[in-house]
Amino acid sequence: MVSAVFHSPLEASGAAPVVSTTPSKTMNKVAAHAEFTGATASKSLQKPAFDWRGFWLVVLPPLLGFGLLVGIWALVSISTASSIPSPTDTYQQALVIFSDPFYRNGPNDQGVGWNILMSLQRVAVGFGLAAAVGIPVGFAVGRFEFLSRMFNPLISLLRPVSPLAWLPIGLLVFKGADPAAIWTIFICSIWPMIINTAVGVQRVPQDYMNVARVLNLSEWKIVTKILFPSVLPYMLTGVRLAVGTAWLVIVAAEMLTGGVGIGFWVWDEWNNLNVKNIIIAIFVIGIVGLILEYALIKVATAFTFEEVKS
Amino acid sequence: MNPNQTSKFIDIVGVEQTFKTKKGPFCALQGIHLTVAKGEFVALIGHSGCGKSTLLNLIAGLTTPTQGHLLCDNREIAGPGPDRAVVFQNHSLLPWLTCFENIYLGVERVFGAANKSTGAPSESKAQLIQRTDAALALVGLTPAAQKRPGEISGGMKQRVGIARALAMEPKVLLMDEPFGALDALTRAKLQDELLEIVAKTKATVVMVTHDVDEAVLLSDKIVMMTNGPSATIGEVLSVKLARPRNRVELAEDRHYVQYRKAVIDFLYTRQSHVEKAA
DSSP states (O other): OHHHHHHHHHHHHHHSSSOOSSOHHHHHHHHHHHHHHHTTSOGGGGOTTOOHHHHHHHHHHHHHHHHHHHHHHHHHHHHTTTSSOOHHHHHHHHHHHHHSTTOBSSTTOBOHHHHHHHHHHHHHHHHHHHHHHHHHHHHHHHHOHHHHHHHHHHHHHHTTSOGGGGHHHHHHHHOSHHHHHHHHHHHHHHHHHHHHHHHHHHTSOHHHHHHHHHHTOOHHHIIIIIIHHHHHHHHHHHHHHHHHHHHHHHHHHHHHHOSSSHHHHHHHHHHTTOHHHHHHHHHHHHHHHHHHHHHHHHHHHHTOOHHHHO | OOHHHHHTSEEEEEEEEEEEETTEEEEEEEEEEEEEOTTOEEEEEOSTTSSHHHHHHHHHTSSOOSEEEEEETTEEOOSOOTTEEEEOTTOOOOTTSOHHHHHHHHHHHHHSSOOTTTOOOOOOHHHHHHHHHHHHHHTTOGGGTTSOGGGSOHHHHHHHHHHHHHHTOOSEEEEESTTTTSOHHHHHHHHHHHHHHHHHHTOEEEEEEOOHHHHHHHOSEEEEEOOSSSBOEEEEEEOOOOSSOOHHHHTTOHHHHHHHHHHHIIIIIISOOOOSOO
């Protein structure tokens, strides 16, 4: 779900700086043409190998997409008599906010930079704990049939529960807003990691396991030399889904727990009826999520070997 | 060493293999009796689905028989082990390790620790590396040592697979259609190399194949299997061609042609069958 949401803008933003990846044929044509005329004309004519058509094909659709968004936003703003602020007003406000993102005026009034960092820190801690627990559990569940039968009903039962339903339990047990938010992140990140790691372990090609049996490798060698490398791509998919979900959940969790954080900031600005800041927060949350997703995709491709993909 | 041990290095007695399937038990092999002498090259040949690979897996110890027993060097085969190295059909190299590391993995396991049964002490890292290098050199792949399997050709991968098996100095080399996925020219080249290597190392080899020429060219004994289900050994043919063998000279050799005809006769006249799903 998360990847589907992030996929198309990612592709566009990833491809935008690299001009003309798809229409290489036209580019060759242009280049050939340039060479042909370049023999007679001045040297400056040899340069226009730049493929404008390819450039616009890559850049124009996303620009139009954003244009559509801003257009609808402006219409809504006009029709609601500016109770939803207009794009220009919001932009002006954003310039003010981002001119000083790291100010501190007491615990409930801090810069947007601090709020983002606090949220990221909670996600990192909750997610890190989930990885520390979820990945080994996933390995065990995938490796041993007995454990798989034992845990599958539990996972099936608990996974569909909204992570926020666990927040009161966290508040009760940890007696603090911050650990409770981290607990919520932990719960929502752990399922994709267990499930993907377990699936990865179950899908290790039988051939590799036969090699391990013929070589009579120790369980440690099997894990480090065979299981881990072949499970890694699946595991990273789990990590990616987990981070995506965690970033969705942290906003909601912080709205409930308060403190410092991007979710709290949204709620605080709502209480102040400062809608411009809420819209800015929506963009900030989206951009941070996009960056997280993109970074993890890069990591995943770096660790996927040719023969594992096929 | 008693003579029994050399002539019955691998001893398969009354082996039967039945698989449980959704439609009920499926009998793949029945009444298999076979002995392999030390240093002998045995080819298992038959139509696809006749249980050749099942038999090889039994010798490897990857599966256990439903009935009967298998001995190797007078010991019951209880499970897989590096003394019976397997060259897999699809090479089965680990794609995240280099060719060197793939071979080193087995070498380290066999020679890196003290061997209780032979009393050999554990070897130093330099010795292990030397063994790995020697195995790579044996199959002519020293230049590709630091490449990953994804970067080399199919024939080279299969050679690394053979080197990995040989480097462990197994008592028996088990090969499951090792050249099946290769083109004819590469296959011929690797067969010649295998002949040389086997002559050099005097290895005991059991090889599954469905290539008649390959079987006659390489083996001392061709085990021809009947069609499944309930496949068994139909006929055993001793190939008494002098070694070293040369494929070009053998092509016109009277005995070679006779052996070849005997196998073809078995496969296509007596065991011919139309495969339903193929």
